[in-house]
Amino acid sequence: MTGQATKVVALCGGVGGAKLAYGLSRLLADGELAIVVNTGDDFEHLGLHISPDIDSVTYALAELDDPERGWGRRGESWRFMEALGELGGETWFQLGDLDLATHIERTRRLAAGESLSSVTEGLCRKLGVRARILPMSDASVRTVVESDQGSLAFQHYFVRERCAPRIRGLHFEGAETAQPTAAVLEALSSDALTAVVICPSNPYLSVDPMLAVPDLRQAVAAAEAPVVAVTPIVGGRAIKGPADKIMRELGHAPSPLTVAQHYGALIDGFVADVRDASGTDAGAYPTPVTFADTIMKGPAERKRLAWEVMCFAESLRSPA
């Protein structure tokens, strides 16, 4: 598979974005979908290289994700974690027995000199995932949260402190010098490209780390297909996670408009939720806006939203 046949590139964080990525993967043929995934929340923990967003997307596409818990693998067990607790080990980041295999195997292969891209491709193949899941970069980018409790590594903020600290700002260590992988650039420059979809992931925590990589942002801006963002904010609240809390802490109203304005000139269209349709001043948006049901409870809804997003992008390509 090369990037030549890529029809859709999705920019994706973890769980929320993965739902739409799943929907896209069920509509597109093998090789037509490339999913560029945030690695800013990757971290080293217990000696393991953990890539939470890559794993969320991989598990979702392999249909191994846990729809109830919302993260990790379905049918997971926690015996390792319990034993680790008995030994006095760190247990604030939950690692299931099945999930652990992913981290151990990834860490082993990285230590043997493989790139994160290659490891991800290998794991996807074993799990039967046929869409390409592409780490945004093989270089290290680390999201750091500036908060009222000082600088916090992303997972310390997100998991250990449960997003309680007030955010004052974010930065992405290593982003300035990181290069997107060749596969990412190839996908974004595909002749067949019909849409670049910014999934309904957290704009600050999941999408900004990707856009902070200069050549990645530029490749998105230069893509010859419409860039369409899907709101993660519905009715003033994040569907999942702390996006609304962060918006308030950064001085913005938590609204789809705030999200669209955040992406600004980078996007060509915006998908807001039907629940926010009444009272929306479409003229306030920097781009055309459409409304869809963005709350994806099951596989059918993921596919439907993916379809609507692709149709919207198509409509932006051939204006009436």
Next chain:
Amino acid sequence: MTGQATKVVALCGGVGGAKLAYGLSRLLADGELAIVVNTGDDFEHLGLHISPDIDSVTYALAELDDPERGWGRRGESWRFMEALGELGGETWFQLGDLDLATHIERTRRLAAGESLSSVTEGLCRKLGVRARILPMSDASVRTVVESDQGSLAFQHYFVRERCAPRIRGLHFEGAETAQPTAAVLEALSSDALTAVVICPSNPYLSVDPMLAVPDLRQAVAAAEAPVVAVTPIVGGRAIKGPADKIMRELGHAPSPLTVAQHYGALIDGFVADVRDASGTDAGAYPTPVTFADTIMKGPAERKRLAWEVMCFAESLRSPA
């Protein structure tokens, strides 16, 4: 606890030796027993530092060992291993979900700069083990098997190849320059010492790596208490493991006499099995020999043998 009060030092390999170490631990008060454990079969696997003999002894003393399987933790599960297999990872060395916590926590603490001795002490404390389990050295010693299939790292020979290759010799990388830990030397020079017990472990694979550390061998030889070895060979066969096979491959008859002669001048007494009492020419032994039931099926038998070994050592201290 210091080594000052040490009454018994046990030199111990894995599972077979651990049974006697357990028996000793149930007869002696806290601080009276020091168990020096082979680390020659330690290895790095999947990025983890695995210390099989230390873990066997620790689990046995914590009563967490699996008496049926003979290794690992009781009530173990294998979900990590199954998931790793699905990902194409290496599965020849079985790591249970509970056991894995030990390796992850040990590896993390070693990487943070702790010594193996300190990590072992910490894990023992968490698991309620009150006897001192002392790695023979904090330096790396690695048993290498010279075989008809070439040089094999110990676990490749022992687990991956299931002891099938014919042994031509053994060597212990790093042993010449390794130092026993201060705790080991202190225990062996304790004023209160009444016995040094070489447990019924494999003489070649489990005890020789310890005796290959020059200052450890010398400290055993210089101990002011009788050194008593317990046979791992009963009726011409190893109670567990490949000791008899190795003896044949090295050109020796698999017998308790071969074991006693192997230890030679280092020991002051030898415990053979009652099943080998008839037909034994006690005069052929390099030391006094006594006979006991050395097959320890349960806790009571472990304690009983430990008691007999201690009485035998006592008898050697005060000759009639």
